[in-house]
Amino acid sequence: MAESEILLEVKNLKMHFPTGGGFLSGKKSFIYAVDGIDFVLRKGETLGLVGESGCGKSTTARAIAQLYRPTSGEVLLNGKDLTKLKDKELIAARKGMQMVFQDPYASLNPRMTAGDIIAEPMRIYNGHGILSLSTQEMDERVEQLMERVGLSRFFKNRFPHEFSGGQRQRIGIARALALRPELVLCDEPVSALDVSIQAQILNLFKDLQEEFGLTYLFIAHDLAVIEYISTRVAVMYLGTIVEMANSADLYRNPLHPYTQALLSAVPIPDPKIERQRKRIILTGDVPSPDKVRPGCPFYDRCWKRMDHCQSSKPPVKEVEPGHQVTCFLY
Amino acid sequence: MATNDDIILQVKDLRTYFNTDEGIVKAVDGVTFNLHKGETLGIVGESGSGKSVTNLSVINMIPSPPGRIAGGEILYHGKDLLKMSKHEIRQIRGNKIAMIFQDPMTSLNPFLRVSTQMVETIVLHQGLDKKAAKEKAIEMLKLAGIPAPEKRIDQYPHQFSGGMRQRVMIAMGLSCNPEILIADEPTSALDVTIQAQILELMKDLTERLGTAVILITHSLGVVAGTCDTLCVMYAGRFVESGPTDLIFESPMHPYTQGLIRSVPRLDHKSGERLSSIRGQPPNVIDLPDCCPFYPRCDKAMDICKKKYPAWKTLGNGRTVGCWLYSEDK
Numbered sequence: 001m002a003e004s005e006i007l008l009e010v011k012n013l014k015m016h017f018p019t020g021g022g023f024l025s026g027k028k029s030f031i032y033a034v035d036g037i038d039f040v041l042r043k044g045e046t047l048g049l050v051g052e053s054g055c056g057k058s059t060t061a062r063a064i065a066q067l068y069r070p071t072s073g074e075v076l077l078n079g080k081d082l083t084k085l086k087d088k089e090l091i092a093a094r095k096g097m098q099m100v101f102q103d104p105y106a107s108l109n110p111r112m113t114a115g116d117i118i119a120e121p122m123r124i125y126n127g128h129g130i131l132s133l134s135t136q137e138m139d140e141r142v143e144q145l146m147e148r149v150g151l152s153r154f155f156k157n158r159f160p161h162e163f164s165g166g167q168r169q170r171i172g173i174a175r176a177l178a179l180r181p182e183l184v185l186c187d188e189p190v191s192a193l194d195v196s197i198q199a200q201i202l203n204l205f206k207d208l209q210e211e212f213g214l215t216y217l218f219i220a221h222d223l224a225v226i227e228y229i230s231t232r233v234a235v236m237y238l239g240t241i242v243e244m245a246n247s248a249d250l251y252r253n254p255l256h257p258y259t260q261a262l263l264s265a266v267p268i269p270d271p272k273i274e275r276q277r278k279r280i281i282l283t284g285d286v287p288s289p290d291k292v293r294p295g296c297p298f299y300d301r302c303w304k305r306m307d308h309c310q311s312s313k314p315p316v317k318e319v320e321p322g323h324q325v326t327c328f329l330y
Numbered sequence: 331m332a333t334n335d336d337i338i339l340q341v342k343d344l345r346t347y348f349n350t351d352e353g354i355v356k357a358v359d360g361v362t363f364n365l366h367k368g369e370t371l372g373i374v375g376e377s378g379s380g381k382s383v384t385n386l387s388v389i390n391m392i393p394s395p396p397g398r399i400a401g402g403e404i405l406y407h408g409k410d411l412l413k414m415s416k417h418e419i420r421q422i423r424g425n426k427i428a429m430i431f432q433d434p435m436t437s438l439n440p441f442l443r444v445s446t447q448m449v450e451t452i453v454l455h456q457g458l459d460k461k462a463a464k465e466k467a468i469e470m471l472k473l474a475g476i477p478a479p480e481k482r483i484d485q486y487p488h489q490f491s492g493g494m495r496q497r498v499m500i501a502m503g504l505s506c507n508p509e510i511l512i513a514d515e516p517t518s519a520l521d522v523t524i525q526a527q528i529l530e531l532m533k534d535l536t537e538r539l540g541t542a543v544i545l546i547t548h549s550l551g552v553v554a555g556t557c558d559t560l561c562v563m564y565a566g567r568f569v570e571s572g573p574t575d576l577i578f579e580s581p582m583h584p585y586t587q588g589l590i591r592s593v594p595r596l597d598h599k600s601g602e603r604l605s606s607i608r609g610q611p612p613n614v615i616d617l618p619d620c621c622p623f624y625p626r627c628d629k630a631m632d633i634c635k636k637k638y639p640a641w642k643t644l645g646n647g648r649t650v651g652c653w654l655y656s657e658d659k
Contacts, residue, residue: 052521053521194377195376195589196607197376197610199594199605200606202594202604203603206603223596224596225594227594228604262522263596265522266551267525267529267552267554268551268555268595268596269550269551269554269590269593270578270595271574272578273597274554274555281530285491285494286521
């Protein structure tokens, strides 16, 4: 595969949220939600971001979209550092980047019709003078988008509560495509849906990517979903990327002990395979990201840990071209 | 193959309806199954298919009104649970038939220490005094893999993580040595690595104690690894049931076939397109009296729009509700 142009580059992104303490006690504590991650996203590819709850997947997406202003690091979209841009410039630069959210119930305004929801991004950019679409053009685009994502244009005047979960997610996707973005950040877009509907939406994402040449950052906790949709996969744990590789390489040859455990924990819908599988059962829970760890973030639960893992941070190592892992074993 | 003597729970033609402003919701509409001693029975289906209502009906916990059990029998060792008095059913619920729920945060009382909640159940059903009950509770927590149970038992639910809370629920559910454990989506709120821990624990404990389990889930993967028998539910009815292996090997009902094909799988080669079931699950309000799956079915025939298919037994313990397998079309 020829290397295409870099669309998004994330450099040492950190997002720390202050909690409690502070002022009088003089102590400050933080949640280290995202703690230094780097990756690049090339045009037309899908990077899957996978990890357990609380590992910082969603925070990463939000920090990229500048919904949270990152604590430090750079987010370069087409070479422009979004973290340094102010109001108007940011709005203009962000036009090429849209988000699809997890909960199709909470992410649509219940008082707006489907048509208005899909048209809203265009209206906002019209207001800022970045776009100049007439009402008729907007109407046409809304109808085209609705048909494209599999909703009848006659549903334009209906309200979100009149749609099912899968249909709502289609509205959310149409809204994200309204500005013809290059990059779509998908934050668990299928995890709230039933399996039969989930397959429909996953296929829709694939078709749209082909048709519009979209680039996705696709977040999910379901490894099978990630495998299906992604060209490359990054595995996150406690705010860091522990392993990143081409989708096929990662699933065939997982290197990091966490990735191995994660993959072995996924149930496979086939009783014969299930009965013979050896599971790596991790002990304990995901720790809270509320303190600075001098060593490997996975140390507490690792089943292959060594003494020096606790005291020093493992380096990022490129084991084979395009397959990087953050672990002392390699 | 289990014999009829081993049957501990028989559900016959269960119907649970809810009256709403828009009409009657037939959440469960004619469900029949048997549960054998020590068996793990899985019920899979999508949201709203009636999985949870089936099991709430079994332990007679349907809120009434608006709900009511409109018909059917639930025989526990031959005695109909639906005809029992409130007092009689309390002797069984939580004691002989225990239940664990999806969300361990909402099913534990946040104001009470874990010890209070566990001891209450044990004192009520086992007639132990408080001290002995607490010892029993600590022993159960230990079995459920909670470190330092002597200390943890005096903590409040919010001091436990999600996975630990589910362990507490399992310990509590099994504390009276129930014959049947009903687990309603016990791992759906948990991460995969924790899910693997909890499933392993449930399997281990119920095998050791000889408890029969009814496992409700939407995940085919979870079912494949844990259940002996599988029932597939759609719009308030079972569409197919039988031994788990056989159903996965050769699913008969078009819905089961579609469901199995639409799950992305790690062990499949990538690049294959997922097949999905078109359309959406039906609204269960005022369903017409025909096969509820026909608008989404690729093999739909004329008769599917007119009549509901009979429940057909096919040997090997398999049954299916579909016109494709019925002779009297």
